[in-house]
Amino acid sequence: EDQVTQSPEALRLQEGESSSLNCSYTVSGLRGLFWYRQDPGKGPEFLFTLYSAGEEKEKERLKATLTKKESFLHITAPKPEDSATYLCAVQASSGGSNYKLTFGKGTLLTVNP
Amino acid sequence: EPEVTQTPSHQVTQMGQEVILRCVPISNHLYFYWYRQILGQKVEFLVSFYNNEISEKSEIFDDQFSVERPDGSNFTLKIRSTKLEDSAMYFCASSEVDSFGPQHFGDGTRLSIL
Numbered sequence: 001e002d003q004v005t006q007s008p009e010a011l012r013l014q015e016g017e018s019s020s021l022n023c024s025y026t027v028s029g030l031r032g033l034f035w036y037r038q039d040p041g042k043g044p045e046f047l048f049t050l051y052s053a054g055e056e057k058e059k060e061r062l063k064a065t066l067t068k069k070e071s072f073l074h075i076t077a078p079k080p081e082d083s084a085t086y087l088c089a090v091q092a093s094s095g096g097s098n099y100k101l102t103f104g105k106g107t108l109l110t111v112n113p
Numbered sequence: 114e115p116e117v118t119q120t121p122s123h124q125v126t127q128m129g130q131e132v133i134l135r136c137v138p139i140s141n142h143l144y145f146y147w148y149r150q151i152l153g154q155k156v157e158f159l160v161s162f163y164n165n166e167i168s169e170k171s172e173i174f175d176d177q178f179s180v181e182r183p184d185g186s187n188f189t190l191k192i193r194s195t196k197l198e199d200s201a202m203y204f205c206a207s208s209e210v211d212s213f214g215p216q217h218f219g220d221g222t223r224l225s226i227l
Binding site for chain 1: 117119144146148154155156157158161163168169171204206213214215216217218219220221
């Protein structure tokens with residue numbers, strides 16, 4: 001069974017204080033790893049897709065990296081508007097599961113001004 | 114930017130009643146999905162739909178649930194004989210020409226069963 005574990009569950013940063021969120025996964029053949037941002041009362045908002053180990057993607061203050069067992073979301077010099085829950089999800093390529101995303105519980109990031 | 118639209122934003126229903134949750138996926142997308150998120154828990158996959166048929170479903174998606182694409186723009190989730198434990202946020206998502214691409218989510222319908 002595919003599993004996704006995110007850590008920490010919650011992270012509080014000061015504005016400008018860089019850090020990283022972790023997503024560890026177990027999947028029978030990784031098709032893709034996805035990062036989403038979720039604001040309170042909203043649906044997940046797509047950020048990145050990573051397909052193979054060593055791949056990196058960047059968007060503004062966010063950078064996502066991927067190894068064979070985990071992914072990191074690096075946040076450089078965060079601002080209060082980066083406060084949200086960050087979700088990691090995997091899509092498997094075997095075992096008859098070709099479509100579903102398996103999500104982690106997320107990391108609640110709070111950036112204080 | 115195109116987005117997935119869900120209605121209603123909040124639905125309150127008596128236990129045992131039937132509910133229909135509605136979604137308008139992004140117009141050029143061909144794959145459609147329903148997920149749910151019980152308060153404080155993970156987002157869970159329910160079902161995927163392509164070419165007018167279910168392509169994958171989870172153990173949660175039993176005979177109580179059904180999906181339909183009644184016309185060229187809407188995608189619905191029907192829940193029959195609702196139970197208290199069906200209370201959750203229900204998210205619709207869609208993806209482009211293949212299932213490898215990112216799934217784009219709506220803002221959800223909060224379903225409350227009384």
